[in-house]
Amino acid sequence: MNSANSAFYKKDILPVGAFAAVLLTMPFWFEYVGGYSGLDTKIVIWIIFAIGFDILLGYMGFLSFGHAAFFGTSAYFTGLMLLHYSDNILPAIAVGVISAIIMAFIIGFLTLKRTGIYFSILTLAFGEMLHSMVLSTLQDWTGGDNGLTGLPTPMLFGLKMQGDNVFYLTVIVAIVMYYIARRIISSPFGLMLKAIKSNQVRLEYTGVHVARYKLMGFVISAVYAGVAGALMIVYEPYVASEFMGWHLSGQVVIMSVLGGVGTLFGPMLGAAFMLYFENVVSVTIGEQWLLVLGAIFMLTVIFLPGGFVEAGSKIKKKLMGGSK
Amino acid sequence: MINSIFLQFLTGIQLGAIYVLISLGLALIFGTLGVVNFAHGAMFMVAAYLGVVISQAEWGGWGMAIVLVPIILFVLGLAMERGLIRFFYTRPHTDQILVTFGLAIVLQEALKWGFGANNLPFATPDWGSGIMRLHDYLPFLEGFVAYPKWRLILTAVSLITVAGLFALLQFTTFGLVVRAGMRDSEMLRLLGINISQRFAIVFALGVSIAGIAGVWGGPVTQVDPGIGMVFLVPSFLVVVIGGMGSLPGAVLASFIIGLAISFSATIPALANIIVYLIAILILLFRPRGLMGQKGVME
Amino acid sequence: MAILEIKDVSKNFGGLAALGDANLTVEEGTIHSLIGPNGAGKSTLLNVLVGLLEPDVGTVLFKGQPVLGKAPYEINQMGLSRVFQTPAIFDDMSVLENVAIAAYAARDGAYAFNVFETPSSAKPCIDLAKETLNDVGLFEQRKIIASHLSRGDKRRLEMALCLARGPDLLLLDEPTAGMARADTENTIKLLQRISDKGGITMVIVEHDMNVVFSLSKYISCLAQGRIIAEGAPDEMKGNPKVIEAYLGTESEE
Numbered sequence: 001m002n003s004a005n006s007a008f009y010k011k012d013i014l015p016v017g018a019f020a021a022v023l024l025t026m027p028f029w030f031e032y033v034g035g036y037s038g039l040d041t042k043i044v045i046w047i048i049f050a051i052g053f054d055i056l057l058g059y060m061g062f063l064s065f066g067h068a069a070f071f072g073t074s075a076y077f078t079g080l081m082l083l084h085y086s087d088n089i090l091p092a093i094a095v096g097v098i099s100a101i102i103m104a105f106i107i108g109f110l111t112l113k114r115t116g117i118y119f120s121i122l123t124l125a126f127g128e129m130l131h132s133m134v135l136s137t138l139q140d141w142t143g144g145d146n147g148l149t150g151l152p153t154p155m156l157f158g159l160k161m162q163g164d165n166v167f168y169l170t171v172i173v174a175i176v177m178y179y180i181a182r183r184i185i186s187s188p189f190g191l192m193l194k195a196i197k198s199n200q201v202r203l204e205y206t207g208v209h210v211a212r213y214k215l216m217g218f219v220i221s222a223v224y225a226g227v228a229g230a231l232m233i234v235y236e237p238y239v240a241s242e243f244m245g246w247h248l249s250g251q252v253v254i255m256s257v258l259g260g261v262g263t264l265f266g267p268m269l270g271a272a273f274m275l276y277f278e279n280v281v282s283v284t285i286g287e288q289w290l291l292v293l294g295a296i297f298m299l300t301v302i303f304l305p306g307g308f309v310e311a312g313s314k315i316k317k318k319l320m321g322g323s324k
Numbered sequence: 325m326i327n328s329i330f331l332q333f334l335t336g337i338q339l340g341a342i343y344v345l346i347s348l349g350l351a352l353i354f355g356t357l358g359v360v361n362f363a364h365g366a367m368f369m370v371a372a373y374l375g376v377v378i379s380q381a382e383w384g385g386w387g388m389a390i391v392l393v394p395i396i397l398f399v400l401g402l403a404m405e406r407g408l409i410r411f412f413y414t415r416p417h418t419d420q421i422l423v424t425f426g427l428a429i430v431l432q433e434a435l436k437w438g439f440g441a442n443n444l445p446f447a448t449p450d451w452g453s454g455i456m457r458l459h460d461y462l463p464f465l466e467g468f469v470a471y472p473k474w475r476l477i478l479t480a481v482s483l484i485t486v487a488g489l490f491a492l493l494q495f496t497t498f499g500l501v502v503r504a505g506m507r508d509s510e511m512l513r514l515l516g517i518n519i520s521q522r523f524a525i526v527f528a529l530g531v532s533i534a535g536i537a538g539v540w541g542g543p544v545t546q547v548d549p550g551i552g553m554v555f556l557v558p559s560f561l562v563v564v565i566g567g568m569g570s571l572p573g574a575v576l577a578s579f580i581i582g583l584a585i586s587f588s589a590t591i592p593a594l595a596n597i598i599v600y601l602i603a604i605l606i607l608l609f610r611p612r613g614l615m616g617q618k619g620v621m622e
Numbered sequence: 623m624a625i626l627e628i629k630d631v632s633k634n635f636g637g638l639a640a641l642g643d644a645n646l647t648v649e650e651g652t653i654h655s656l657i658g659p660n661g662a663g664k665s666t667l668l669n670v671l672v673g674l675l676e677p678d679v680g681t682v683l684f685k686g687q688p689v690l691g692k693a694p695y696e697i698n699q700m701g702l703s704r705v706f707q708t709p710a711i712f713d714d715m716s717v718l719e720n721v722a723i724a725a726y727a728a729r730d731g732a733y734a735f736n737v738f739e740t741p742s743s744a745k746p747c748i749d750l751a752k753e754t755l756n757d758v759g760l761f762e763q764r765k766i767i768a769s770h771l772s773r774g775d776k777r778r779l780e781m782a783l784c785l786a787r788g789p790d791l792l793l794l795d796e797p798t799a800g801m802a803r804a805d806t807e808n809t810i811k812l813l814q815r816i817s818d819k820g821g822i823t824m825v826i827v828e829h830d831m832n833v834v835f836s837l838s839k840y841i842s843c844l845a846q847g848r849i850i851a852e853g854a855p856d857e858m859k860g861n862p863k864v865i866e867a868y869l870g871t872e873s874e875e
Contacts, residue, residue, distance in 0.1 A: 187739045191722065197714075204694045208696060298430060301419060
């Protein structure tokens with residue numbers, strides 16, 4: 001709530017600039033911390049997913065256990081477009097994201113009338129419904145258990161979407177979407193979302209059509225999931241049925257909470273941590289990496305509800321206190 | 325014709341009986357404590373694994389498994405409530421969901437570590453194996469009609485459990501307090517009733533019913549680390565369809581779902597999603613569920 | 623001119639009549655108090671007005687428009703705001719943000735997809751919020767998280783929140799309940815000031831007769847779900863029906 005616009009934009013330049021700098025330089029430093037090419041792209045895709053999820057969970061206060069529905073719907077439609085229409089990624093991504101939006105309107109309409117607990121249960125249920133549909137009911141289209149295979153190499157105006165090309169595409173999309181998210185959060189609309197988390201009843205009695213704000217907040221988070229789902233297919237032209245499964249929904253929940261919800265930065269950090277943990281650290285831990293991660297997750301929920309971000313600010317406070 | 329309809333009906337009831345066993349504890353815990361236990365499926369899974377281990381151990385056997393598993397699960401439930409859940413009553417609901425979800429993952433992965441990812445064979449005991457020749461007892465059936473004996477036993481166990489729980493809630497002082505707590509826990513606290521001790525017992529009771537489900541249901545389901553999550557979703561739907569916090573609702577919804585699955589089985593594409601379709605219809609036209617109280621979670 | 627007309631409103635709770643043929647007319651620009659013993663139906667009446675309860679029969683007209691059957695946010699958008707008995711505010715948000723929400727709701731109506739709005743276009747709303755906070759005496763505390771306010775300040779914040787919505791009619795449910803003497807005096811002054819300044823009509827449910835008689839231009843007494851007496855404060859002082867209503871329930875309380 002700055003009074004001058006210039007100050008407002010300055011507020012965004014530093015974090016978005018830093019975010020861009022870290023992502024854009026990733027190919028140069030990532031391998032020195034044990035990463036490998038390709039994993040960086042995946043991390044960026046998950047960061048996009050996590051940003052949108054935080055708008056819903058961290059700001060609006062709704063814990064969805066079915067966000068795979070939007071990631072997966074978009075992934076399938078992107079894959080189907082690449083397979084049957086054109087290997088150009090633009091129409092494929094567009095159709096993928098639009099399909100996620102439509103799905104979000106339907107699921108949101110059915111689930112958002114309810115309180116937080118009900119919402120979590122129902123989103124999980126509808127997510128699993130779509131999962132079971134792609135596995136059986138729609139398997140002629142989706143390839144069932146095997147997933148959607150045989151996709152062509154995605155193209156963008158004659159450019160093969162492989163390796164670095166995909167990486168820089170996803171990075172650019174991520175920077176733009178991070179900036180958009182920051183704007184949404186600091187807008188009056190974002191204030192309404194925070195008010196929903198704080199006190200829905202008061203908001204209703206302040207003359208605000210709470211149901212519509214909830215639905216739009218939900219759809220916005222689904223757009224992020226849809227973009228992430230579509231980019232995942234561009235990155236690796238194969239649609240796995242797990243993209244619809246609760247595992248994927250659970251993953252975005254875990255990374256967001258680990259990082260610290262309601263901060264945008266936290267879930268992004270959580271996404272990076274989780275993929276790094278899954279793909280790099282797991283080499284040393286072995287099969288039990290998910291057990292360890294689950295334990296870390298539980299401990300975080302119990303002792304550190306604010307996640308890494310809270311831990312960071314606590315450490316910072318201590319250091320500052322010590323230097324005095 | 326009459327045979328196939330009867331068999332579909334029986335299968336529906338038998339499926340419903342499994343759903344009842346798994347969702348009853350969930351509904352009890354939610355209705356009384358307002359806690360959504362995402363680890364409830366994992367409790368079922370733990371019970372099934374315990375069932376396999378105890379029934380096949382040299383020192384054990386089926387009889388011991390039937391007795392021990394619900395008791396172990398009761399103790400586990402007590403420990404879980406005292407050691408974890410009770411610290412979450414005053415925290416946001418989402419935190420309860422998150423921590424039980426985390427617990428579900430830990431339990432699932434721990435069992436995967438100990439027993440591997442594959443399905444463990446879980447043989448029924450001799451006295452429960454084989455088939456039952458139904459046409460011997462039911463004269464309206466034509467010709468030869470048989471049904472696996474264990475599934476009939478499972479159905480009976482489920483019905484007995486339901487009756488037992490309802491009797492406990494209806495006819496004991498403990499049950500009176502619990503039912504009052506489902507209505508208005510604030511009131512009970514004001515009356516000076518030690519709610520927290522009863523909460524622990526109710527929670528343990530709910531988990532213990534999942535234990536009964538695991539040990540009796542394990543042989544007809546699978547016993548693998550994914551089974552908890554497989555059953556969590558339909559049992560949530562049972563609770564939603566029946567009405568959040570309503571035990572009779574959960575029972576009714578279980579059998580409706582079981583019958584719906586059984587009778588739509590000839591169309592596999594439909595059978596896989598029929599549960600969800602029912603849930604959607606309920607949400608659209610009767611948001612509080614079949615037997616949910618007006619105003620509760622509406 | 624009547625701003626609010628309640629006609630023959632009845633509401634039963636399982637055979638118990640909370641309201642029975644309640645009739646009430648509130649004139650524009652006045653401060654109108656609603657008194658009566660506990661259980662007289664005052665809260666039920668307020669709940670009907672804001673859309674929380676649907677009465678069994680009856681009509682409610684606000685500025686000539688029917689209110690019943692409308693969603694709470696729609697009724698609020700018509701210009702009717704309520705201050706609840708226990709302060710309903712956005713606890714984990716700053717004091718200024720609390721009021722800003724109401725200012726945006728006043729400007730944008732029930733819904734606006736203004737996700738990219740810049741601070742310069744939002745400035746009038748923020749200014750309104752600050753001004754309203756100044757009016758209720760909370761300007762200095764504007765950056766504090768609302769949950770850290772004292773109980774009296776929370777109530778003031780809720781008033782600011784309702785006022786920033788620019789209501790025509792403000793419903794106040796026991797605005798001084800649980801307040802210390804000095805705080806009560808401040809609240810009386812505040813309400814008087816708001817009424818003098820903006821000409822906002824107020825309906826106050828109150829037990830503290832000192833508050834009722836120092837503020838009200840008109841008083842209605844509710845007992846057993848119906849209006850048993852009404853009139854200017856002078857007429858109501860010592861009204862036997864009112865005394866009877868209070869005495870009649872004294873033994874039960």
